[in-house]
Amino acid sequence: MKGSRKASVLPGFGLSLGFTVLYLSLIVIIPLASVLIKTAGMSFTEFWAAVTNARVLAAYKLSFLTAFFAAAVNAVFGLLVAWVLVRYRFPGKRLIDSIVDLPFALPTAVAGIALTSIYAPTGWVGSLLEPLGLKIAYTPIGITIALVFIGLPFVVRTVQPVLQDLDKDVEEAAVMLGAYRWRTFRRVILPELIPPLLTGFALAFARGIGEYGSVVFISGNMPMRTEIAPLLIMTKLEQFDYAGATAIALVMLVISFSLLLLINYMQWRYSRRVQAG
Template sequence: MSAALLSLPASRWRRPLPGFGISLGLGLAWLSVIVLLPLAALAIRAAGLGVDGWLRAIQDPRVMASLKLSFSAALIAALLASAAGALVAWVVVRYRFPGRRLLDALVDLPFALPTAVAGIALTAIYSANGWMGRWLEPAGFKIAYAPTGIVIALVFIGLPFAVRTVQPVLEALGREQEEAAASLGASRFTTLRRVILPELLPALLTGFSLAFARGLGEYGSVIFIAGNLPYKTEIAPLLITIRLEEYDYNGAIAIAALLLAASFLCLLAINAIPSLFAHERRGRRRE
């Protein structure tokens, strides 16, 4: 049956969707309505502020403090999520143990769990009266209503990105290269550094970029555990909401445009990473 279908001219193939032009038009229409139009409206409003108006809104001390906190917490959380995600992916792919499928399913829990529920749960755990907070705070480790709690919340929502980007690469990598390196006398550290990490690096960078971009705009899981103290634990997405409630639309647009530009740069980096590493590998093969 498949041979008969392949022998038919391309014009006689029956595709489940209509022709390329109609499919492309419908896809772009939906994409424009849902994604492109709101982003274009934000970009146009931000451009209307002018450079002076945009800088005036961004250089406010409260805005600068919230942006510094959001970017630094997202960066630290993305680094931690990338490291932890690589370890979790390694365990899930390379080992067989009871509960492995449950662990693999739990990785996606932050995707399914409402972010507000995650924030409330983390606050209940790490607050002064929480399960762990009642022991940590007397020892000098304040997590809830502090930047540390923000980082933990961002690691929670960023971990699935790190695991799911590394996991398929590990599954495709197999163990042949590791066994070959071991047969040549390479130590475990040398095998990790020279064989495994070069293959995982594009996936690690992609997971890091996704976790960082998600952390910049995260709202629900952070506001409960952050405490939202101006100049201390107030994140940029929350300040956007506050500016809108104060009818300071220009200030909200300026902050939102900056976060949008940062997230867009992360997406560009994600798309550029595979091509850069592919070009480098081709260059090595030619040498």
């Protein structure tokens, strides 16, 4: 009929959008808003004192730095693992592919206990490193290793599908035109992998910032040295200092969201530049 509204290609958009907004509100927006509301009951002086305490600042620094370095390590070795799983055939490939997802299924407390038992001074690896003066457990290095363990699947599973979908004819054409393997990788393959690598880095970084179970055992929980921000929040809650806990959580939320927004913006800019070029 002339003048009638054009039917949508995908019917039910309004209903599905409503369910989506409702679901996100109940699961994400409302819980996060409660943190802001709880913190709003504090005066600015109280809020500033709670989030700029020397112990709190040390916990922030440790959490964000270890999460960043762990995500950076995973970006490199996650790419390597994904490359091996996609480009090569070897015995036990399916088993290794399944092991990659183990940190997803393994309870974080179990992972923390296992890593602590291995890297403690009396553990398998720790006992070998102790005579060399290297201490892993109860140090920031141990925390980073725990975050590498739980963050690796995020990078592998975001890069792996892109590698599988890459057109090998383009690589073969580059080689036939005289490009060396490294140049082919750098000019043909790597540009396609940067967006998923940034996504995997962001996911691993976000998971590392809020990780608690696998870190609390291996960190040693020493204030000003190996105390992570999530543990400090739990300590505040156990002391019934709900306002102080939500204040710390709010700062972590703002910083985490800003960093993730920056990473997504970099990914968007890079994708635009690649498409334009």
